[in-house]
Amino acid sequence: MLQTRFTETFGIRHPIVQGGMQWVGRAELVSAVAEAGALGFLTALTQPTPEDLVKEIQRTRELTDQPFGVNLTILPAITPPPYAEYRQAICESGVKIVETAGSNPIDHLPDFHGAGIKVIHKATSVRHAVKAATLGVDAVSIDGFECAGHPGEDDVPNLVLVPAAADAIDIPLIASGGIGDARGLVAALALGADAVNMGTRFLCTAESPIHQKIKEQIVAHSERDTDLIFRTLHNTARVAKNEVSQEVIRIEREGGSFEDVLPLVSGKRGRLVYEEGDPDRGIWSAGLVQGLIHDIPTCQELVDRMVGEAAQIIESRLTGFVAQPALD
Structure with missing residues (x-):
C-alpha cells in the first residue's frame, strides 16, 4: 500500500x-x-x-x-x-x-x-x-x-x-x-x-x-496515434487519430473557422463512437498513453x-x- x-x-x-x-x-x-x-x-x-x-x-x-x-x-x-x-x-x-x-x-x-x-x-x-x-x-x-x-x-x-x-x-x-x-x-x-x-x-x-471495439482500438494504437485539433482556435484538444480528426486539421490548416468543423466534432458523433464501436464515427479523446496500453x-x-x-x-x-x- x-x-x-x-x-x-x-x-x-x-x-x-x-x-x-x-x-x-x-x-x-x-x-x-x-x-x-x-x-x-x-x-x-x-x-x-x-x-x-x-x-x-x-x-x-x-x-x-x-x-x-x-x-x-x-x-x-x-x-x-x-x-x-x-x-x-x-x-x-x-x-x-x-x-x-x-x-x-x-x-x-x-x-x-x-x-x-x-x-x-x-x-x-x-x-x-x-x-x-x-x-x-x-x-x-x-x-x-x-x-x-x-x-x-x-x-x-x-x-x-x-x-x-x-x-x-x-x-x-x-x-x-x-x-x-x-x-x-x-x-x-x-x-x-x-x-x-x-x-x-x-x-x-x-x-x-x-464498445469493445474502441477498447481494442486503444490497445492497437501507439503513442503516435493522437491528433491535436483546435490549435488555430486556441482551444487545443488531444483526440484519437482517425479520419475525422485528420479532416478537422486539414480544414484548420486552410484557415477554416469553428463553424466549418462543428459538424465533424459534435458531441453526439463522439458519443456514437463509444456506443456503436466505429472509431471513425466522430471525435473521441485519447492520450499519448495509448502506447503503454496492451x-x-x-x-x-x-x-x-x-x-x-x-x-x-x-x-x-x-x-x-x-x-x-x-x-x-
Missing part, C-alpha cells in the same frame, strides 16, 4: 484517480474503480438533468459502499447547463468529493465546502494551479501536455509541469497525462505528486461503458497491478541505485 497526502486527505486506499470523462463516467466504471480502492468520478454533465445525476449517484451507491466523487466541468456556453442545479443535486446527494474543471470554480466553492465536500480542481498550468489553491480548493489535478482532452495552450509535459506545480502549491497534487502503469505512478510520486489521474487507461478496462483488465486487476508493481519498483529497483558506503 502506498500512503500519501492524497490518500490521507480523501480517505482513499490507493493514490489513483479516475477523473471525469464525458459519456464514460457512469456508475458501472466508477463503482468498479471505488471497489478497487481508487477514486472514481461520475461525470455530472453526462447526465441529461440534475435529477438524472441524483439517480446515477444512487445507482453507484447500490454497486459500492466505497467513496467516489462527481466531476462538474464548467465551460462557457451561449446556453450553459443549469450549473447551480447540478451543484445543488451534488450537495444534497451526500457525495463528499467533487472534481471541478474548465472555468474558475469560485462560484461553486462556498456551497460545496458548506456541504462538507472536498474539491479537487483540474488545471493545465502552474499559474492556474496556484490560483485554484488561493481560492481554497483541497487539491489540484494538473494536466500535462500528454493528456487526452484539453491540455491547455502551454505545451508543457509532466516531467516539468508536475515538479513546477509541486514547488508552487502546498496542497495535495495529482498528476494527470501519460500515466498508465506502475512506472508512471512511481515517476509522478518522485516528481512531487501525491497521486495520479488516469483517463485513457480506465477507458480501456472491462467495466468501462464503451490489455483490457478489470479495474481491480489494473489497480492491484499498479500498486503492487510500484512497491516493487520503489523497494527493489530504486533502492538498488543507491550505493552503499564501503566498509573500512
Whole structure:
C-alpha cells in the first residue's frame, strides 16, 4: 500500500484517480474503480438533468459502499447547463468529493465546502494551479501536455509541469497525462505528486461503458496515434487519430473557422463512437498513453497491478541505485 497526502486527505486506499470523462463516467466504471480502492468520478454533465445525476449517484451507491466523487466541468456556453442545479443535486446527494474543471470554480466553492465536500480542481498550468489553491480548493489535478482532452495552450509535459506545480502549491497534487502503469505512478510520486489521474487507461478496462471495439482500438494504437485539433482556435484538444480528426486539421490548416468543423466534432458523433464501436464515427479523446496500453483488465486487476508493481519498483529497483558506503 502506498500512503500519501492524497490518500490521507480523501480517505482513499490507493493514490489513483479516475477523473471525469464525458459519456464514460457512469456508475458501472466508477463503482468498479471505488471497489478497487481508487477514486472514481461520475461525470455530472453526462447526465441529461440534475435529477438524472441524483439517480446515477444512487445507482453507484447500490454497486459500492466505497467513496467516489462527481466531476462538474464548467465551460462557457451561449446556453450553459443549469450549473447551480447540478451543484445543488451534488450537495444534497451526500457525495463528499467533487472534481471541478474548465472555468474558475469560485462560484461553486462556498456551497460545496458548506456541504462538507472536498474539491479537487483540474488545471493545465502552474499559474492556474496556484490560483485554484488561493481560492481554497483541497487539491489540484494538473494536466500535462500528454493528456487526452484539453491540455491547455502551454505545451508543457509532466516531467516539468508536475515538479513546477509541486514547488508552487502546498496542497495535495495529482498528476494527470501519460500515466498508465506502475512506472508512471512511481515517476509522478518522485516528481512531487501525491497521486495520479488516469483517463485513457480506465477507458480501456472491462467495466468501462464503451464498445469493445474502441477498447481494442486503444490497445492497437501507439503513442503516435493522437491528433491535436483546435490549435488555430486556441482551444487545443488531444483526440484519437482517425479520419475525422485528420479532416478537422486539414480544414484548420486552410484557415477554416469553428463553424466549418462543428459538424465533424459534435458531441453526439463522439458519443456514437463509444456506443456503436466505429472509431471513425466522430471525435473521441485519447492520450499519448495509448502506447503503454496492451490489455483490457478489470479495474481491480489494473489497480492491484499498479500498486503492487510500484512497491516493487520503489523497494527493489530504486533502492538498488543507491550505493552503499564501503566498509573500512
